[in-house]
Amino acid sequence: MQDILNAIVTKAEAELTGISSRPDFEAAKARYVGPNGELTAQMKQMGAVPKEERPAMGKLINETKGRVQTLLDASLARIEALELQAQLGPAIDPTLPSPDIGPGTYHPLTLVREEMCRILRKVGFTVADGPEVETEYYCFDALNTPADHPARDGQDTFYLPESVRFGNISKKNPEERYLLRTHTSSVQIRTMLKGSPPIRIVSPGRVYRRDTTDATHSANFQQLECLYVDKNVTVRDLKALLDYIFESLLGKDTKTRFRPHYFGYTEPSFEVDLSAQHLPKVKKEWIEIGGCGMVDPVVFSDVGYDPDVWSGYAFGMGLERLAMLLYGIDDIRYFYQNDLRFLKQFA
Ligand code: DAH
Numbered sequence: 640m641q642d643i644l645n646a647i648v649t650k651a652e653a654e655l656t657g658i659s660s661r662p663d664f665e666a667a668k669a670r671y672v673g674p675n676g677e678l679t680a681q682m683k684q685m686g687a688v689p690k691e692e693r694p695a696m697g698k699l700i701n702e703t704k705g706r707v708q709t710l711l712d713a714s715l716a717r718i719e720a721l722e723l724q725a726q727l728g729p730a731i732d733p734t735l736p737s738p739d740i741g742p743g744t745y746h747p748l749t750l751v752r753e754e755m756c757r758i759l760r761k762v763g764f765t766v767a768d769g770p771e772v773e774t775e776y777y778c779f780d781a782l783n784t785p786a787d788h789p790a791r792d793g794q795d796t797f798y799l800p801e802s803v804r805f806g807n808i809s810k811k812n813p814e815e816r817y818l819l820r821t822h823t824s825s826v827q828i829r830t831m832l833k834g835s836p837p838i839r840i841v842s843p844g845r846v847y848r849r850d851t852t853d854a855t856h857s858a859n860f861q862q863l864e865c866l867y868v869d870k871n872v873t874v875r876d877l878k879a880l881l882d883y884i885f886e887s888l889l890g891k892d893t894k895t896r897f898r899p900h901y902f903g904y905t906e907p908s909f910e911v912d913l914s915a916q917h918l919p920k921v922k923k924e925w926i927e928i929g930g931c932g933m934v935d936p937v938v939f940s941d942v943g944y945d946p947d948v949w950s951g952y953a954f955g956m957g958l959e960r961l962a963m964l965l966y967g968i969d970d971i972r973y974f975y976q977n978d979l980r981f982l983k984q985f986a
Contacts, residue, residue, distance in 0.1 A: 758888060763839050794849060828938075831939075839868075857959070933951065
């Protein structure tokens with residue numbers, strides 16, 4: 640009997656270690672411990688065993704059952720592990736760098752902004768920053784823009800509710816409202832109040848207007864502001880700087896021209912047009928790019944600079960429009976849709 644049982648175990652061991660699927664396992668299990676299984680058949684013979692041998696025999700059979708069950712458990716565990724592995728797919732090394740994420744790319748507006756700052760740093764300008772939430776003083780009053788100026792209208796400017804407080808932006812007087820800056824010219828005032836002349840700053844940043852979005856308008860966009868304050872600054876210096884930066888950015892065939900205009904904070908004031916017909920997709924000869932002028936003496940007096948001693952120029956321009964010119968982009972909305980098919984072209 641013992642030999643028979645040992646033979647069953649040996650056979651079960653050989654068979655079960657070679658099995659790798661559930662149906663095979665179930666069939667093998669039935670062959671040993673099922674109702675018609677080999678081990679079951681041996682147990683059925685217990686009745687024929689003489690009474691005094693039964694306890695020893697029973698023990699032997701129970702031991703054998705235990706050994707076969709252990710083999711069955713191990714076989715099932717192995718099959719389950721194989722099933723899990725099939726679900727998970729091939730083994731991976733989680734310490735390897737991901738194959739599909741590249742090094743990333745800069746946004747085209749970042750590229751143009753950084754390039755403009757680099758061009759301006761070369762001629763002595765430093766980068767100045769200012770808050771996007773402003774008070775009426777910095778955005779309008781100090782820039783000689785009277786209360787009834789259309790730019791201040793609630794239809795053009797995003798004003799914040801009266802109840803809102805900003806601990807880091809202080810009001811000149813309690814009546815003032817907070818707003819989202821409509822231009823980066825506010826940084827001119829902050830810079831002049833903080834420092835003293837001579838001043839040479841460039842300040843890029845986001846601005847907000849209540850515009851309806853279309854191919855050329857966006858309720859938030861970016862500007863780049865420059866302010867130069869020194870002795871004996873003239874319109875020629877302003878024109879020379881604009882020629883220099885646009886030739887540097889867009890190529891030496893680029894031309895600039897001034898058209899007389901009005902801004903409260905400059906006198907005289909101009910609108911600046913660019914001609915860059917060597918660039919792809921440029922159809923018009925002259926493209927308006929920004930505003931500029933000589934800092935108005937009223938502005939100097941307001942920040943405590945003697946207008947008889949100090950002179951200066953300032954200009955501001957839209958970064959989107961520059962980027963559109965440079966890269967031949969025909970819709971401003973592309974900059975803000977975060978479509979990777981667009982963004983990846985600037986890698
Ligand atoms: N702030 C003007 C705008 O947003 C642009 C501008 C005009 C900036 C004249 C200046 C300036 O610094 O002197 O349209």
